[in-house]
Amino acid sequence: MALSASTTLPHSVDRVTAVFVDEDFLRHTSELVGGSLVSFSIEGDTAGPFSTTTVRTLPTTRLPEMARKFVGETLTVTQNEQWEAPAADGSRSSNIALKVSGAPLDVKAVQRLVADGTGTRIELEGTVSSSVPFLGGKIADAAEPMVGKALNIQSQQAEAWLESH
Numbered sequence: 123m124a125l126s127a128s129t130t131l132p133h134s135v136d137r138v139t140a141v142f143v144d145e146d147f148l149r150h151t152s153e154l155v156g157g158s159l160v161s162f163s164i165e166g167d168t169a170g171p172f173s174t175t176t177v178r179t180l181p182t183t184r185l186p187e188m189a190r191k192f193v194g195e196t197l198t199v200t201q202n203e204q205w206e207a208p209a210a211d212g213s214r215s216s217n218i219a220l221k222v223s224g225a226p227l228d229v230k231a232v233q234r235l236v237a238d239g240t241g242t243r244i245e246l247e248g249t250v251s252s253s254v255p256f257l258g259g260k261i262a263d264a265a266e267p268m269v270g271k272a273l274n275i276q277s278q279q280a281e282a283w284l285e286s287h
């Protein structure tokens with residue numbers, strides 16, 4: 123299944139990047155959906171290329187009951203991001219990989235923070251797949267809206283966070 127989303131925030135790429143790698147913001151967005159931030163680490167200087175690893179627990183209440191029987195009440199999601207150095211105009215991109223512990227899902231996406239006047243256009247493109255024979259497509263189809271929503275919450279909450287911090 124394909125993921126695709128775009129939004130524009132009235133803040134610079136530098137400010138949006140800083141929020142996306144702020145541990146307090148990540149904790150806030152995790153708790154907003156009923157989960158928790160287990161750990162967060164960053165390697166490298168955010169002025170250049172860097173990487174982050176975020177581990178969250180998320181509730182499975184929105185999954186179909188059949189899926190909850192297999193995965194339980196919560197999922198542990200590990201999100202790895204490989205950020206590129208800023209382009210000449212300040213735009214950046216990151217390659218995102220999500221692994222869901224105990225669930226046969228793989229999520230790969232590219233998030234672009236594009237300098238757009240005084241704001242930032244956030245573009246997200248990716249795929250959700252499952253390696254389960256015969257059922258993989260159905261699992262990915264069921265997971266895609268939830269994964270897409272989770273990735274979009276970050277962008278949506280970033281604007282409110284920037285306005286209040």
